[in-house]
Amino acid sequence: MKKNPSTKLLLTEGKNDQHVILAIWNAHVGGHLFDIKDCGSDQKLLNDLEAYFLASTPPEVIGIVIDADDDHQARWQSLRDRLKNVGVQTLSEKADKGGTIILSTPSTPRIGVWIMPDNISDGMLEHFCSRITPKEGIAFADSCVREAVKGNHASFKSNHHQKAVIHTYLSWQNEPGLPLGLSIKTRNLKSEHPLVQSFVSWLEKLFNTPNQSTE
Amino acid sequence: MLQLMEPCGRIRKPKIPDSNIGNTLNKEPILLPSFHIKNFRAFDTLTVKRLSRVNLIVGKNNVGKSAFLDAIALYNAKFSKKEVEKQLIRKQEVNAFSDTLRAWSPLFHGYNPVDFMGVETSGIKLSLNHDDQGVSLKACVTDNSNSKSFMDLKKMNLDDFNQQLAKGKNLSLGLVITADNYFFNLLQSYSISLGSVFDSIPIVYVSTHGLTDDMASRLLDRLNLTKLPPQLIHSLRLLDPRIEQIAFADVEMNDQASQRIPFIKLKNINEPIPLKSLGDGLTRVFHIMLAMMNAKDGILLIDEFENGLHWSVQEEVWEKIFVLAEKLNVQVFATTHSCDCVQAFSEVWNTQADQGAYFRLFQRDDHIQVQEYDARLLANSITCDAETR
Numbered sequence: 282m283k284k285n286p287s288t289k290l291l292l293t294e295g296k297n298d299q300h301v302i303l304a305i306w307n308a309h310v311g312g313h314l315f316d317i318k319d320c321g322s323d324q325k326l327l328n329d330l331e332a333y334f335l336a337s338t339p340p341e342v343i344g345i346v347i348d349a350d351d352d353h354q355a356r357w358q359s360l361r362d363r364l365k366n367v368g369v370q371t372l373s374e375k376a377d378k379g380g381t382i383i384l385s386t387p388s389t390p391r392i393g394v395w396i397m398p399d400n401i402s403d404g405m406l407e408h409f410c411s412r413i414t415p416k417e418g419i420a421f422a423d424s425c426v427r428e429a430v431k432g433n434h435a436s437f438k439s440n441h442h443q444k445a446v447i448h449t450y451l452s453w454q455n456e457p458g459l460p461l462g463l464s465i466k467t468r469n470l471k472s473e474h475p476l477v478q479s480f481v482s483w484l485e486k487l488f489n490t491p492n493q494s495t496e
Numbered sequence: 497m498l499q500l501m502e503p504c505g506r507i508r509k510p511k512i513p514d515s516n517i518g519n520t521l522n523k524e525p526i527l528l529p530s531f532h533i534k535n536f537r538a539f540d541t542l543t544v545k546r547l548s549r550v551n552l553i554v555g556k557n558n559v560g561k562s563a564f565l566d567a568i569a570l571y572n573a574k575f576s577k578k579e580v581e582k583q584l585i586r587k588q589e590v591n592a593f594s595d596t597l598r599a600w601s602p603l604f605h606g607y608n609p610v611d612f613m614g615v616e617t618s619g620i621k622l623s624l625n626h627d628d629q630g631v632s633l634k635a636c637v638t639d640n641s642n643s644k645s646f647m648d649l650k651k652m653n654l655d656d657f658n659q660q661l662a663k664g665k666n667l668s669l670g671l672v673i674t675a676d677n678y679f680f681n682l683l684q685s686y687s688i689s690l691g692s693v694f695d696s697i698p699i700v701y702v703s704t705h706g707l708t709d710d711m712a713s714r715l716l717d718r719l720n721l722t723k724l725p726p727q728l729i730h731s732l733r734l735l736d737p738r739i740e741q742i743a744f745a746d747v748e749m750n751d752q753a754s755q756r757i758p759f760i761k762l763k764n765i766n767e768p769i770p771l772k773s774l775g776d777g778l779t780r781v782f783h784i785m786l787a788m789m790n791a792k793d794g795i796l797l798i799d800e801f802e803n804g805l806h807w808s809v810q811e812e813v814w815e816k817i818f819v820l821a822e823k824l825n826v827q828v829f830a831t832t833h834s835c836d837c838v839q840a841f842s843e844v845w846n847t848q849a850d851q852g853a854y855f856r857l858f859q860r861d862d863h864i865q866v867q868e869y870d871a872r873l874l875a876n877s878i879t880c881d882a883e884t885r
Contacts, residue, residue, distance in 0.1 A: 286881060328876045335867060336882035337856060388860060 300462020344393035348405035380483030555857035698794030776804035807836035
């Protein structure tokens with residue numbers, strides 16, 4: 282039995298992204314304005330973007346939150362290429378600092394893109410979360426992680442360094458072991474930070490404003 | 497509360513390999529690797545860039561799915577009178593006009609029954625792609641005093657035509673078919689069909705309503721001579737494992753008339769049973785398989801594939817179609833409305849790399865356009881519940 286398709290949809294890479302965004306939204310705005318989907322991975326997210334975009338009844342708005350990983354410009358370019366494949370030529374050469382929005386046309390949905398952490402740096406969700414924790418706390422957690430590596434207690438891959446740092450910091454907060462999404466809820470991560478404000482603004486602008494055609 | 501969506505997956509039921517089908521890998525190229533339509537019925541201009549061995553077409557009601565199948569049949573038949581009349585009768589577009597141009601005018605894009613002269617005079621073209629000469633049908637003006645000359649209706653507009661007539665010139669309107677560098681003016685040689693000039697490729701059409709008993713009986717008779725029926729029985733067994741044999745027999749309907757209808761022999765039951773009594777699904781599979789086997793080295797057209805078929809058997813039937821299409825070198829074109837059918841097709845296509853194609857016809861800005869899908873996009877769209885039809 283098919284359920285009603287989403288008209289406003291935000292695609293994310295994984296459960297952590299899904300829950301962090303949900304928590305931030307509820308902390309600042311609240312209410313059911315859009316659906317958030319965990320696509321499972323970055324490749325699956327891009328495949329899903331294509332599938333929803335080309336559907337015979339596409340959503341009004343499709344937003345995506347995707348990690349920059351090691352090279353934010355390469356990530357942006359691969360997104361541009363994917364969108365060109367489905368006929369969207371209008372993605373500019375660089376991401377907007379406050380999140381990108383491509384206006385809808387009579388035949389295509391509005392599209393929003395946020396590259397974690399902040400649209401201009403390399404990194405991932407965990408960098409975003411680290412930025413919204415107290416500086417000293419995160420710096421201390423960072424030094425602990427480095428010590429652990431030195432002492433051969435660590436086995437994480439080097440590009441997951443920030444994940445190790447943020448989870449180290451959170452393991453000292455109440456309660457230890459809470460997933461990222463819940464840490465926002467319990468105020469261990471400060472959602473009043475300007476980066477979060479910027480993110481929330483982008484979400485509101487993307488999903489709230491009425492449909493307009495391209496200028 | 498915002499709604500969270502899980503990534504969804506489908507649990508595939510385990511496949512039981514079909515040991516009755518041989519392992520032949522067909523390297524023959526397909527007949528139509530792409531297709532281009534110009535000015536035919538509701539189609540202004542349309543190109544499907546990639547066709548494959550088994551093609552599924554979707555789209556809203558009346559968008560032109562059946563017309564697409566008709567275009568393929570006309571391309572294959574090179575606008576033969578027989579094929580055109582078959583299509584016109586099917587659409588109940590028969591009228592009392594005695595001249596061929598008027599009778600055939602519903603085929604043209606922009607046809608207006610009241611003012612039939614408004615037909616698109618640059619003609620219908622069906623081809624593999626935009627640049628290919630293909631097969632075309634154009635309205636023309638013939639000078640009856642010089643039977644060898646005719647010109648495009650476009651070059652002489654209708655006002656000129658009427659003026660020339662008024663001046664006493666002996667002109668008439670006609671139709672010209674062009675194919676493979678042959679011109680064929682229907683007015684002059686109406687008794688000859690181009691089909692007799694070219695080798696025709698077998699093409700079998702299974703309508704929404706299936707085959708008539710008469711047609712089915714003829715197709716089965718043809719098969720019995722070439723020893724293919726074990727495949728047929730095997731396909732029917734997908735729906736009812738008790739089936740042992742199928743044959744046509746005369747049945748007296750009343751005192752005057754008798755009719756040839758299909759009978760099934762079931763295991764452990766001595767008396768043959770009419771096929772129809774076992775349900776419409778079985779008849780549908782029977783017709784599709786009969787048609788497939790008669791379309792060897794040719795084309796099979798199936799309108800509304802899913803008719804009468806329960807969702808649970810569709811995947812197995814599609815599997816049979818993919819395998820047999822390759823084995824018998826048939827190119828299949830089917831239409832559907834059903835999401836079960838699309839899903840079943842997608843499951844099978846994703847295990848038969850490069851053997852399938854899927855596209856949606858839709859209306860936008862007064863034109864019919866096409867959205868083609870690859871196997872991955874289709875599978876993913878279905879998983880996401882993104883509407884593909």
